[in-house]
Amino acid sequence: MRRNTPAQTRPGAASTRLITGSAGPDPRGRRAALSDLTQAPAQRVVHRVLAWYRRHGRRDLPWRRSDVTPWQVLVSEVMLQQTPVSRVLPVYAVWTARWPTPQSLAAATPADAVRAWGRLGYPRRALWLHQAARAIVDRFGGIVPDEPGVLATLPGIGRYTAAAVAAFAYRRRVAVLDTNVRRVLARFLTGVPHPTGTPRAAEHRSLDALLPKNADRAAQFSVALMELGALICTSRSPGCARCPLTTDCAWHRAGRPAGTRRPRAPYTGSDRQARGALLAALREYPHPVSTADLARAWPDPTQRRRALASLVSDGLVSCAPGGRYQLGPATADAT
DNA sequence: TAGCCGTGGGC
DNA sequence: TGCCCAAGGCT
Incomplete structure (x- = not known):
């Protein structure tokens, strides 16, 4: 080589x-x-x-404008994780209009956040953002932290995102x-x-x-x-x-040598695709969805069960009355 | 550390 | 038409 x-x-x-x-x-x-x-x-x-x-x-991107808040920067950075700018723009606009502060998102339900995430991909980020909003309210008085080390304690905020928020929202030298x-x-x-x-x-x-x-x-x-x-x-x-x-x-x-890259797992037919199809079916209706509807979204029963179980485990989906399923985690006071 | 986690546009 | 890719994080 x-x-x-x-x-x-x-x-x-x-x-x-x-x-x-x-x-x-x-x-x-x-x-x-x-x-x-x-x-x-x-x-x-x-x-x-x-x-x-x-x-x-x-580029004139909304999260680069001079009047953005640290919260808006944080939201944009999470949305931009592994996601092209062009697809983030419309969802970012909706989210920041609907939930302009950590307090407002914290007051919403996790299911609202997951639904509003739409088809951005990696929907766990919606849950993480919601959890981060509640943590910011509970632990930091509603103020987005400015220290990378503190930011990185929030769910869904790793080293990159913590540094980006500190640098771009607070002009920290990071x-x-x-x-x-x-x-x-x-x-x-x-x-x-x-x-x-x-x-x-x-x-x-x-x-x-x-x-x-x-x-x-x-x-x-x-x-x-x-x-x-x-x-x-x-x-x-x-x-x-x-x-x-x-x-x-x-x-x-050096003549721009090609180099090597790691192959990635196939997506078609994967559990990831199954999860995506099930979530799309759940987002389609404002009410809980029947197992028959989910079966139409992903016919293979074994893989459907596995994907559904992982979605429930992640808190993206929960059981609803009548053997149906709904977006979002099971609520603590549901029993 | 490697495997896993979505989605759709561009080439 | 498939393949490759896009401001990562978590376990």
Whole structure:
């Protein structure tokens, strides 16, 4: 298998080095390349990315407007997890109009949240957001926390989302390492086209080293880097000709080698598809649904039972009177 | 850590 | 037409 060519390192080069990918021996015996940024100091990278963003990258997205609240930023970040911007926009508009504060969502039922989630995908996020709203009300007086470590204690808020909320809602100087940023840095610094697995500590260190000292500028840089990955340095068809970092990019220098990626499990016929079909049937009606309706949504009885059981286990579905099923978890006072 | 968890648009 | 992908998180 072909290995990527490290960026050229000149002897006696200066000390500005950023490390990315897996530093040290990796499981397959590869040593990560060290990219010498002498020819492209961190400041120049930051400057180029910010200049590109100001001229070409800036999209008018509702969660980027100056009047957004931390709560709205949090909602947008959860919705954007593994979900394209274009599909988030309409659901975000509905959610933020209906539940503009943590208090308002906390006062709703989990079933309302799941129903309003529609077909965004990964519907457990609706439950998590609802639980997060209640936690924010109960534990933080209705104020969205501004510390990444505290944010990450909320359901559905992991390291990325916590950093994003802290940086974008509170202008905290926090490295925001999402899949776009990982791809940009991996390609630029080490020539790896598709970083895989959980982000490594070395990747966080590389991003920290790049991050401007000024908190506001750091947040701008994070948005710009994410945008660069989303619009130019894309996974499938990168627009290197339009990229402000091409001339110093290790991956570009190496001739853009293909790299390898992990195969993903088939979706058609999977339990995931079955769950989705059952949830779609449950969303279709405002009232509890009969087992016959669910059978029409997913005919295979064994898989239907399994999928339904997992949905109930997740709290996305619960039993209703008359052997029917409804959206949302069983309520504590239902008995 | 790997497997699991939705959905629909684009190529 | 399928395959690939999109601002992850949880167990």
